Amino acid sequence: MRGGGNQREAVSADPYMLQALSEGRRALPACLPNPPVGCVIVQSGAIIGRGHTQPPGGPHAEIGALAASQGDLADAILYVTLEPCSFHGRTPSCAEAIIASRLRQVVVAIVDPDPRNNGAGINKLRSAGIDVRVGIMEGEARTDLGPYLNLPANKVEPTRGGGRGE
């Protein structure tokens, strides 16, 4: 059993994560203020599903990619540019949807800085027996997602009451 979600590998190039990053860029600008996350699902070396963040309230990247993927995913690998969400916000938890799909490995570029997630999504996947790799093309993902993760709309400020509805 590996430790928390913040343990990272420093892998700077991966052809499938590169595809996930390019898929994520397609989310802009409609996804704002949500971050432009991209996801691809790979089976036997081929991309069988792609997804990116839909406008607020719509499916996240992982859900789109899972919906596009047919058949048994037991030997499939999901690549996603941001840690899957562990909580039910405007949409159901992506981590739970991934667990339900029974795929074997998830590769994540960056840990979600949102305090409601921040490693919880990764821990949830690992607790379900899914192998999770973290930090793959992290630098590139930060360039793409950093500006959006730091938008004031994405900051949770519990002391000010109300907060955003997610």
Ligand SMILES: [Zn+2]
């Ligand atoms: Zn999600």
